[in-house]
Amino acid sequence: MAPPAFYHAHPDILVLETQVAHARPGRVLLAESPFYPGGGGQLPDRGMLRHRGGEVxxxxxxxxxxxxxxLLANPALELxxxxxxxxxxGFRQMMRELHTGTHxxxxxxxxxxDGALVTGVQMNEDGTARMDFDVPQADNDRLRALEGPINDAIRQxxxxxxxxxxxxxARGEHGLIRSKSAAPPPTEDGGIRIVEIAGLDRQACGGxxxxxxxxxxxxxxxxxxxxGRHNRRVRIGLVNG
Incomplete structure (x- = not known):
């Protein structure tokens, strides 16, 4: 298998000394990048590049x-x-919490x-997220009752x-690909990343x-x-304090 992206292989390394591989005004391609570029409903990382002339x-x-x-906040800068x-x-931590919570x-x-599939997901900068599920005629009280088990899994x-x-x-194993419309993009050699929560869940994800x-x-x-008749949108939020 091809090596994983840096942010997958080293999710706790948030500061990295690296080199500019290619540059154009207002944008840069790094030799190695710790930034998650976004996707799968997760917002991209925020951050800074510090260079010999300052920071951007x-x-x-x-x-x-x-x-x-x-993409750089200064569109004229060429590094x-x-x-x-x-x-x-702080922003990366919040996205990691939200993405784990949605799983x-x-x-x-x-x-x-009965194996309901995801029809949409979006994580937000205010510490909330929403997931859409294909659950025809679902009892919304049963969905609300999942809050207890969710927090039990967090406490465990x-x-x-x-x-x-x-x-x-991944395509051949039931439940690995949960999205009704798309799967995470494969690696260059055709691999799919599977995120496992021990004893609870196993599914494809790139976040x-x-x-x-x-x-x-x-x-x-x-x-x-x-x-609509089939879709239920569940909104969740992280509890502060």
Whole structure:
């Protein structure tokens, strides 16, 4: 298998001394990047690049020909040489908590509602997220009742890890690919990343996660919306304090 992306292989390394591989005004391609560029409903990392002339905020990311360019807040700046890439730790932590929380929610919905698939997901910068599920005629009270099991799983401090399997293996194993519309993009050699929460869940995902569920704040189910005959939208939020 091809080596995983840096943010998958080293999720706790948020500061990295690296080199500019290619540069254009307002954008840069790093030799190695700690930044998660976004995808699968997870927002991209925020952060800074420190260079010999000062520092510049990273304003976003753009894929081009299989490479991920970091977009700079200064569109005229063209960098070269060594840089120090710094991921915003608070924002990354919140995204890891939310993404792990959506997997726990997904696990219980999948178990309770006969393998219900995900039809959409979005994590937000205010510490909330929403997941849409294909659950025809679902009892919303049963969905609300999942808040207790979700927080039990957080308190149990279950280990979270990832493995890579061939794409055909992922397609052939029931429940590994949970999205009704798409799967995470495979690696160059056809591998799919599987995120496992010990004893609870195993599914394909390309996002960043906690290394154990206990590193998350508690989760509340904030609202459940009926989106048509089949779709239920479950909104969750991290509890502060």
């Amino acid at each position: 905020a990273v304003a976003g990311f753009e894929a081009d020909g299989g490479r991920i360019w970091a 070269a040489g060594a840089v120090r890439a710094e991921v915003d730790p 726990i929610l997904n696990a219980f919905v999948f178990q309770a509602f 401090n279950l280990p979270v890890r990832d493995v890579y399997v061939p794409l055909e293996t 960043t996660h906690l290394s154990e569920t206990g590193a998350s704040r508690p989760v509340r189910i904030l609202k459940i919306d009926n989106k």
